Amino acid sequence: MYVTDPIADMLTRIRNANIAYHEVVDIPMSNMKHRIARVLKDEGYIKNYKVINDPGKPYQMLRIYLHYGPNKERVIQGLRRVSKPGRRIYVNSRDLPKVMGGLGVAIISTSSGLMTDAEARKKGLGGEVLCYVW
Numbered sequence: 501m502y503v504t505d506p507i508a509d510m511l512t513r514i515r516n517a518n519i520a521y522h523e524v525v526d527i528p529m530s531n532m533k534h535r536i537a538r539v540l541k542d543e544g545y546i547k548n549y550k551v552i553n554d555p556g557k558p559y560q561m562l563r564i565y566l567h568y569g570p571n572k573e574r575v576i577q578g579l580r581r582v583s584k585p586g587r588r589i590y591v592n593s594r595d596l597p598k599v600m601g602g603l604g605v606a607i608i609s610t611s612s613g614l615m616t617d618a619e620a621r622k623k624g625l626g627g628e629v630l631c632y633v634w
Contacts, residue, residue, distance in 0.1 A: 504585060506530060511579045511631055514546075518566055518576050526552070529560035535614040536607060536630070537564055543605050543616060545576050545633055582606070582629040592626035604634030 503509045510527050517525035527533060529551055537549040547565040554561060567575045583589040591597065596617045597606045606617035610627035620627065 505581070507532065507536065507630060508581045508584070510536065511581055514564060514566070514576065515579050517564075518574055521568070521572060523566060525564050525566065527562045527564065529562045532614075533562055537562060539605075539607050539614055539616060540564075540633065543633070545605075576633065578604075578632075578634050580632045582631055589629045590627065591629055593621065593624045594626075596621050596626065597629060597632070599632045600634045604632055607631050607633065 506528070510533050513525050513527050534549075534551070537546065540546045541549060545567065547567045549562060549564045552561040552563050569575065591608075596608065598617065599606050607630045608615055608617055608620045608625075608627045609630055610620055610623075610625040612623065612625060614630070615623075615625075
């Protein structure tokens with residue numbers, strides 16, 4: 501299966517699994533998706549993630565363990581892809597977005613790697629706005 505926007509595919513898989521209250525979701529592995537999963541884990545949106553090497557498949561899978569509250573409340577309320585292959589969105593350090601008035605997180609691809617909008621603001625870096633998570 502060929503996907504033109506693998507990051508949007510990852511976010512859609514997480515969104516669909518979250519809506520259906522799945523505990524895990526498997527996504528084809530890439531370095532960018534691995535770094536996005538690391539940011540989501542650091543921010544507390546997912547429990548954990550790990551790389552799965554299945555000998556029956558020609559590629560690795562990224563298994564994401566979703567996080568829910570004590571009464572099955574969704575931790576991830578929404579995911580939105582911002583910069584797309586057809587239209588890239590770049591911001592400088594002064595114009596970094598605040599998601600939901602600071603309650604959410606924007607994942608930014610900077611020259612120092614992937615980080616949240618708060619980290620980029622603290623380091624004075626701008627970059628490509630990949631997605632919003634709230």
